[in-house]
Amino acid sequence: xxxxxxxxxxxxxxxxxxxxxxxxxxxxxxxxxxxxxxxxxxxxxxxxxxxxxxxxxxxxxxxxxxxxxxxxxxxxxxxxxxxxxxxxxxxxxxxxxxxxxxxxxxxxxxxxxxxxxxxxxxxxxxxxxxxxxxxxxxxxxxxxxxxxxxxxxxxxxxxxxxxxxxxxxxxxxxxxxxxxxxxxxxxxxxxxxxxxxxxxxxxxxxxxxxxxxxxxxxxxxxxxxxxxxxxxxxxxxxxxxxxxxxxxxxxxxxxxxxxxxxxxxxxxxxxxxxxxxxxxxxxxxxxxxxxxxxxxxxxxxxxxxxxxxxxxxxxxxxxxxxxxxxxxxxxxxxxxxxxxxxxxxxxxxxxxxxxxxxxxxxxxxxxxxxxxxxxxxxxxxxxxxxxxxxxxxxxxxxxxxxxxxxxxxxxxxxxxxxxxxxxxxxxxxxxxxxxxxxxxxxxxxxxxxxxxxxxxxxxxxxxxxxxxxxxxxxxxxxxxxxxxxxxxxxxxxxxxxxxxxxxxxxxxxxxxxxxxx
Numbered sequence: 001x002x003x004x005x006x007x008x009x010x011x012x013x014x015x016x017x018x019x020x021x022x023x024x025x026x027x028x029x030x031x032x033x034x035x036x037x038x039x040x041x042x043x044x045x046x047x048x049x050x051x052x053x054x055x056x057x058x059x060x061x062x063x064x065x066x067x068x069x070x071x072x073x074x075x076x077x078x079x080x081x082x083x084x085x086x087x088x089x090x091x092x093x094x095x096x097x098x099x100x101x102x103x104x105x106x107x108x109x110x111x112x113x114x115x116x117x118x119x120x121x122x123x124x125x126x127x128x129x130x131x132x133x134x135x136x137x138x139x140x141x142x143x144x145x146x147x148x149x150x151x152x153x154x155x156x157x158x159x160x161x162x163x164x165x166x167x168x169x170x171x172x173x174x175x176x177x178x179x180x181x182x183x184x185x186x187x188x189x190x191x192x193x194x195x196x197x198x199x200x201x202x203x204x205x206x207x208x209x210x211x212x213x214x215x216x217x218x219x220x221x222x223x224x225x226x227x228x229x230x231x232x233x234x235x236x237x238x239x240x241x242x243x244x245x246x247x248x249x250x251x252x253x254x255x256x257x258x259x260x261x262x263x264x265x266x267x268x269x270x271x272x273x274x275x276x277x278x279x280x281x282x283x284x285x286x287x288x289x290x291x292x293x294x295x296x297x298x299x300x301x302x303x304x305x306x307x308x309x310x311x312x313x314x315x316x317x318x319x320x321x322x323x324x325x326x327x328x329x330x331x332x333x334x335x336x337x338x339x340x341x342x343x344x345x346x347x348x349x350x351x352x353x354x355x356x357x358x359x360x361x362x363x364x365x366x367x368x369x370x371x372x373x374x375x376x377x378x379x380x381x382x383x384x385x386x387x388x389x390x391x392x393x394x395x396x397x398x399x400x401x402x403x404x405x406x407x408x409x410x411x412x413x414x415x416x417x418x419x420x421x422x423x424x425x426x427x428x429x430x431x432x433x434x435x436x437x438x439x440x441x442x443x444x445x446x447x448x449x450x451x452x453x454x455x456x457x458x459x460x461x462x463x464x465x466x467x468x469x470x471x472x473x474x475x476x477x478x479x480x481x482x483x484x485x486x487x488x489x490x491x492x493x494x495x496x497x498x499x500x501x502x503x504x505x506x507x508x509x510x511x512x513x514x515x516x517x
Contacts, residue, residue, distance in 0.1 A: 025376075026368075027364075028376075029380050032384060033383050036384045037387040038144065038387070041387055044395050045395075046109060046156070046404060051157065052094065053434040053437045054432065054437070054447045054449065055094050055158055057440065058091040059091035059098075062088055070255070077453060081454070083449065084258055084451070086199065086253070089198045103397065106395045106400065108156050110392075110395055112156045116150075119163035119337055122170075122171050123167045129178055139344055142344040142347075145343075146340030149291065151336075152287065153329065153330060153333040161195075161199050165204075166338055167337065169205050170341065172187045172188060173212050177231070185241075188242045191246070192247070196249075196253045197252075201334075205246060206246070211316040211320065212313040213239055213313075215312035215315070216230050216239075220236070227312075265451060271458040274458065275462070276430070291325055298339065298343040298347070299322055299339065303315065303318075309350070310346045318339055322335060322339065410434075412484060412509065412512055419505075421504065421514045423442055424480050425482055426474070426482075427444055427483075428486060466490065471494055471495075495513045
């Protein structure tokens, strides 16, 4: 069966007459329901990611000095260490938004939601380029699965810029695969030079591009009978040339050639998985359960039932992203949408050609046929209003304030600023950015810049909060004056029972201890 594509159906709709009721299809309402009422509000989050605060501070420093910071000057533990601020452009955008207060925070929430939205739109179009037989229902279904997987990793996070840029790379690769015109590849260096100044996710460009080169070479050399349309060696050479050009322009950034070492140095940190989004997707966590469901529902069926028609390049990308997501939950952001697009072009036609697909064909064709229908028009407008309303509600200043107060030690930091309990602090990893932004004249102990601190500092922090080493030794080594940490943790219990420390402030989120007199 070949599903009737929504885009084609909309192009073929009759011209409207005197009535103001537009020609719509039920399919168009389903698509709008996905993009307007599901994707947009799901992608809109308040500023609750712990790293956003040090990103804002870094952007403030660029705006104040006109320079991108090259060494750490914020912390007790990494002062003077080299710092490759590879996301400086995004940091500046965050800082500009934060300077506008609550309205600015709302603006940032909507901007980052728009970035995620754009990524899904690009993938929607990319699927049509790669495989025209994949209709609207397949695209909505698989991209919905991708949204479900990526949803918890969305928000006001610099990593979100990786989603639309990765989608653009896949769109270019699939367009080149379809058209075989080298001029299509000009977009890759442009994306590379933009990406390297916005976030360190730019290796994804080379992972996707490299997989396309390797996969097409395998299909050309080892599977010519099954993949007669594989790229010629000349076409592959053009793609390799575009990737080499993309690698060369990466040097156009404030850190110069040092940027090439950044991903390797970061991934070499052995303690990285002990903190935050670099943790693996364990099955006892929501991330692991979502990943397992995605693999069972999409990844494995695509490999098992569509391997005859699946390009080796797409198999490499799908398996590679799945492994990356299993090793670090941050990559669910990319696996969800991009993996869903690959599953759609691989498994969608297989399902459409099945007995069930053939039975559903007349109904799908009926849903795709445009007609004048006031009820459809009202429903479409209502869905758009619902999605926009939910997105705004999730980003309003009052919502921002309430959600930030639940995620960060807002009241405790306000008390610290007013009471000045000392200069040297031991703080929770996830709170260092917020504390440093609101008390920039005092050094923090640690924040989310794991690459700046390195294994030694992170290991010492993890061992201290886990009581695997004597916390007092750490506090004495750094001459800690006060501690800002969770009130219900093992470290909090140790502090409460230590004669060297006294709790002077506590709320539902955070507590403060100072050295006993």
